[in-house]
Amino acid sequence: MVLPPDETSEPKETVDSEEAAEPEGKAETVADLGELALIERLSAFCTAGMVGDDAALLTVRSGHQLVVTTDMLTEGVHFSDRTTPPETVGWRATAANLSDLAAMGASPLGITLALGLPAKTPWNWVEALYQGVADCLKQHGGMILGGDVCRAAQRTVSITALGEVIDQQAVRRDSASAGMAVVVTGPHGGSRAGLAVLLGELTAEDNSDYHAHWIQAHQKPVPRFDAIAQLRQLIDRQLIESRSETPYPTIAGMDSSDGLANALLQISSSSQIGIDVVRSQIPLPLGLKATVGADTALEWALYGGEDFELVLCLSFELAKELAKAGVVSIIGTTTHDSNVVQLLDAQNSSASVQVVHKSFQHF
Amino acid sequence: MVLPPDETSEPKETVDSEEAAEPEGKAETVADLGELALIERLSAFCTAGMVGDDAALLTVRSGHQLVVTTDMLTEGVHFSDRTTPPETVGWRATAANLSDLAAMGASPLGITLALGLPAKTPWNWVEALYQGVADCLKQHGGMILGGDVCRAAQRTVSITALGEVIDQQAVRRDSASAGMAVVVTGPHGGSRAGLAVLLGELTAEDNSDYHAHWIQAHQKPVPRFDAIAQLRQLIDRQLIESRSETPYPTIAGMDSSDGLANALLQISSSSQIGIDVVRSQIPLPLGLKATVGADTALEWALYGGEDFELVLCLSFELAKELAKAGVVSIIGTTTHDSNVVQLLDAQNSSASVQVVHKSFQHF
Numbered sequence: 001m002v003l004p005p006d007e008t009s010e011p012k013e014t015v016d017s018e019e020a021a022e023p024e025g026k027a028e029t030v031a032d033l034g035e036l037a038l039i040e041r042l043s044a045f046c047t048a049g050m051v052g053d054d055a056a057l058l059t060v061r062s063g064h065q066l067v068v069t070t071d072m073l074t075e076g077v078h079f080s081d082r083t084t085p086p087e088t089v090g091w092r093a094t095a096a097n098l099s100d101l102a103a104m105g106a107s108p109l110g111i112t113l114a115l116g117l118p119a120k121t122p123w124n125w126v127e128a129l130y131q132g133v134a135d136c137l138k139q140h141g142g143m144i145l146g147g148d149v150c151r152a153a154q155r156t157v158s159i160t161a162l163g164e165v166i167d168q169q170a171v172r173r174d175s176a177s178a179g180m181a182v183v184v185t186g187p188h189g190g191s192r193a194g195l196a197v198l199l200g201e202l203t204a205e206d207n208s209d210y211h212a213h214w215i216q217a218h219q220k221p222v223p224r225f226d227a228i229a230q231l232r233q234l235i236d237r238q239l240i241e242s243r244s245e246t247p248y249p250t251i252a253g254m255d256s257s258d259g260l261a262n263a264l265l266q267i268s269s270s271s272q273i274g275i276d277v278v279r280s281q282i283p284l285p286l287g288l289k290a291t292v293g294a295d296t297a298l299e300w301a302l303y304g305g306e307d308f309e310l311v312l313c314l315s316f317e318l319a320k321e322l323a324k325a326g327v328v329s330i331i332g333t334t335t336h337d338s339n340v341v342q343l344l345d346a347q348n349s350s351a352s353v354q355v356v357h358k359s360f361q362h363f
Numbered sequence: 364m365v366l367p368p369d370e371t372s373e374p375k376e377t378v379d380s381e382e383a384a385e386p387e388g389k390a391e392t393v394a395d396l397g398e399l400a401l402i403e404r405l406s407a408f409c410t411a412g413m414v415g416d417d418a419a420l421l422t423v424r425s426g427h428q429l430v431v432t433t434d435m436l437t438e439g440v441h442f443s444d445r446t447t448p449p450e451t452v453g454w455r456a457t458a459a460n461l462s463d464l465a466a467m468g469a470s471p472l473g474i475t476l477a478l479g480l481p482a483k484t485p486w487n488w489v490e491a492l493y494q495g496v497a498d499c500l501k502q503h504g505g506m507i508l509g510g511d512v513c514r515a516a517q518r519t520v521s522i523t524a525l526g527e528v529i530d531q532q533a534v535r536r537d538s539a540s541a542g543m544a545v546v547v548t549g550p551h552g553g554s555r556a557g558l559a560v561l562l563g564e565l566t567a568e569d570n571s572d573y574h575a576h577w578i579q580a581h582q583k584p585v586p587r588f589d590a591i592a593q594l595r596q597l598i599d600r601q602l603i604e605s606r607s608e609t610p611y612p613t614i615a616g617m618d619s620s621d622g623l624a625n626a627l628l629q630i631s632s633s634s635q636i637g638i639d640v641v642r643s644q645i646p647l648p649l650g651l652k653a654t655v656g657a658d659t660a661l662e663w664a665l666y667g668g669e670d671f672e673l674v675l676c677l678s679f680e681l682a683k684e685l686a687k688a689g690v691v692s693i694i695g696t697t698t699h700d701s702n703v704v705q706l707l708d709a710q711n712s713s714a715s716v717q718v719v720h721k722s723f724q725h726f
């Protein structure tokens with residue numbers, strides 16, 4: 001049961017949308033559909049047998065642990081029709097949650113998807129959002145395990161993702177130790193550059209050849225299950241070759257959803273280690289430095305966020321193998337310091353050391 | 364990364380709250396705290412070791428399946444300061460999700476909790492909400508596995524609950540067959556009556572002795588894990604006594620979160636059976652009929668919703684044992700009809716048959 005609808009209690013939508021500009025009555029809204037019809041249409045996106053009960057049932061394989069993560073996104077804060085069409089909202093929300101699973105070394109089982117929608121939200125918008133979610137799951141694994149829709153003042157997307165990881169092989173933030181290599185699975189700053197293009201901060205005069213690539217980085221980030229899989233393969237091969245009782249090597253780390261700087265700082269503080277990063281070894285998206293200059297490019301790489309790459313600490317032996325295979329770039333090393341991240345000009349150089357401290361705050 | 368905050372893009376809160384009436388600057392808000400401090404304070408409610416990684420890790424027992432359900436609640440639609448103080452919002456949101464686990468025959472593992480909050484939300488409100496969540500989990504099982512906070516136009520609570528059920532013993536909506544008893548685990552209409560008191564539809568002149576009881580039914584509903592446990596015990600005892608290879612008996616059903624009528628209709632349509640309910644056998648809260656009359660009491664029992672009792676179909680043999688133990692009331696029987704729920708005046712009577720058809724729609 002819900003409280004009686006009260007027109008005055010529903011604030012105006014905060015972001016002008018294309019749909020709002022359409023003549024009244026043209027686009028079919030969720031209010032036109034009603035809850036039952038809406039749920040029936042959305043069920044088409046869900047795995048057969050997963051809908052129709054109070055809850056979904058699934059099996060976690062024996063020898064695995066369950067991994068759970070959740071995120072809520074709101075229109076006007078995390079997305080707007082200006083920079084993120086609904087397919088993109090769906091893809092990004094899903095990819096962000098899947099990335100948290102990848103960051104734990106897990107593989108995806110599925111997600112739950114709860115939507116808060118103003119009554120006048122066009123059905124097309126909801127359908128496109130679900131399409132984006134379904135596309136991301138199809139490409140990276142997992143299914144829609146359940147959902148909810150409710151009336152809200154503001155379009156809201158809440159996803160919980162479930163994955164499984166082999167017992168004792170979860171990647172944690174707090175298990176790095178001094179002397180490990182620090183690696184990233186890809187360039188940083190691309191998502192921020194894509195946003196700059198979408199917001200008009202960068203215009204056609206600013207190296208427009210790269211714009212589509214940066215927009216792609218912003219709108220369709222990729223959860224790096226592929227990198228985890230290659231890492232596991234490499235380790236398994238080495239363990240087999242060594243034929244000894246070698247314990248499974250420690251991999252520490254997280255994803256860079258809140259920025260590379262944030263990831264490095266979190267690992268450093270959780271593991272009580274220091275991290276030295278060589279500025280020039282941080283991989284940047286093609287064309288970025290030439291377009292916005294070295295300082296802004298570094299700023300965006302460190303603080304832009306939402307690149308959804310993995311930032312891992314592991315043995316130099318493994319790191320070098322992975323780097324040779326093109327899976328990661330080595331950007332630095334862990335040290336006996338505690339809770340400090342430094343940017344160096346070059347390896348073993350103490351000239352112009354910069355302490356990384358900033359991290360984005362939502363409120 | 365989030366879009367830059369824009370004061371004009373945050374609609375006014377939709378429901379006047381006590382806090383809003385306080386002199387400006389008195390209550391500490393989430394904006395005063397900032398995201399990191401907010402998360403740190405909320406971490407105090409979470410199980411040690413569950414916070415600090417991209418995702419939580421947990422183990423599902425061997426021989427069990429994972430059960431997942433999700434719900435989103437928004438202020439002004441599902442709750443308001445008028446009828447639901449924050450502790451109650453937290454308790455009810457948690458109980459509603461746990462009830463979905465109980466309805467599947469599962470036991471709780473934990474929940475994820477995502478909050479959307481306007482920047483001026485008082486910290487006290489958030490703390491009290493978490494306290495309500497923690498109280499409900501403490502009493503009924505499960506822990507906080509993870510969460511998210513984000514800025515939103517409207518207070519929003521999104522919960523995903525995880526449970527586990529023994530393989531092949533999940534309670535489904537679609538497995539009822541003709542000739543089963545239909546039972547409920549408790550009275551219906553109490554939550555609606557409590558809301559009526561809170562909204563002033565019922566006043567002190569209307570049998571006020573019962574008001575606290577009805578308000579309790581509305582504000583602190585109980586997920587019926589106890590009924591499932593007693594049912595399992597009874598079945599296990601019978602299976603042991605029979606010493607034969609009797610298969611585990613089929614239990615079908617769901618919870619009555621969207622009303623008793625809705626639950627009966629859903630089971631009837633999913634299982635392609637008919638359900639005949641004897642009007643007088645539907646248990647009502649103490650004092651309700653005397654206060655609002657038989658018709659309104661029945662209306663509230665069928666359509667009021669949020670009583671969070673279980674509506675189960677099972678063998679008459681089991682049903683009678685459970686009824687004798689005071690765990691359930693037998694309200695009717697399943698029939699060879701399909702997708703129809705009838706209210707009868709008395710068992711086997713065809714006089715004054717009423718077809719149940721209504722069900723609440725959110726939009």
